[in-house]
Amino acid sequence: MLVKLKATFTLMRWFHELVVMIPFIALYLSTYYFGESHIQTPLSGILLLCFTIQLLIAAGCVLNDIRDKDIDAVNKPNTRIIGRIYSVKQSYILFITLMILTVITSILLTCFYFEDWWWISITVVLFSFVYNLWLKRTPLFGNLLMAAMTASIALVIKMYLSADLVILNSEKLNLLFDLFALISFAIIVPRELSLDISDLQGDLSDDCYTLPAKIGEQNSKWVVVLLLVLFILSGIWIVYFHPYQWITFGVGIVLLFVYMYWLFRCKERIDYIKAGRFLWAVMILMFLLTTYFTFQ
Template identity: 30%
Template structure:
């Protein structure tokens, strides 16, 4: 979904604007590849350190130690990281911003520390994962918009970057809630492994109420955003789309989490949030088409 999201923003949105972009198509492909490689590396290292909890929570999904050895998994992790950071270094030099390579190193480092340490710290691990997803949206602007910004197009570029920020915040909110729900779903394994996640620390019911609170905030903010930017600009197709795929499912989530008790129910709610995130990101295409249709 990460690659799809980045390609969507580039070709369904930025390419439709009359602006210069810093990266050519093949260079942007490298940016997408780099972020996917780093995300894959994060997935691998997370699986390595999650063998204990996954053996309890998802015994059928355990790969490390069954499908591949731990040594092989570490080698894959190192290879993915080196490749991702190297591509990031090349891209940073292509756009004449070599210091931007540090962003890829930071992402790789955060993913490592998340898997080894941060995920065991209440709320902080959830925050880091949500932040990294938001960064994968913002990195588009950093590499494709910022280097192509001039005094003449600064206002337009700033406006487009602000839209990316809006979507990054949306991705952060929904993914942050989802990470809490996933922790609730995995509470038994996390407890047995001595991890201090939110539901382990304060209990499932209280953690669910916190997730509910954040969901209500996300619902209100999304509704206000729809009214301010879509409704007032007469983007009625987008308004309908947002209601059907973001607001209504969020409301469903809010109602359902009240009574959710079992691991199966929380897994279902996690899937709902994943769909909200997907369709929320997809709205950039709907907006572009709606504007074109209205014009």
């Protein structure tokens, strides 16, 4: 029973769920900090929005693992969940359960808190199916869509809190939401691409033609470097106009150069996984630093 429970949390990517909470907590508290007496958006609404997005992510992760069951049998035969602990049928039951819960919370959210949520949630679900059924198996497009959906979390929160943001009229606060979206997008694309490099053999065995399958491992690493350099240049541009964020991007740039050095030393799949975790840590650190220096 304990093994099954642990496998369930692994399928739903419990760590991803924790990371998703950071934008909600940081951005809501930042809005509260800038206008404690003016906040009109109830905390219950932001909590329900957070929970609903977490359900969507969990359902998408389960569907992704169902689609990748043959790939995972090659890449991680001893640690995969589906086909070892969960059957395909049980995985679909979990996916359907998560989607039913998502529909219920989405109806509550739309009716009582956030009337635009109905079309946002439908769009996210459609994109999730497009990603898992088609784009995931194409060069780079799947990585871009995954990053865009992750970045949109901060923009959805911004939309939900729009009435408060208009009242507060704070350039710093508005920039904070945009920086969360930018950092998410800029980190997730190279992270997903580097993981595609680590999954190359399994992807090829299932006719999954990601960018590394098209241009090779070494060339894909240079694409990752190019994407990170573009982010670094955008960070320098942001600091030029908003000097109070120089430590955020200064630390981020140094750590990204460390990652790029690490990436070219990666040989085994576990090396890429560790490097990917390092990128997660860089993203979280930049979230926290960005928020802290917005308060100053």
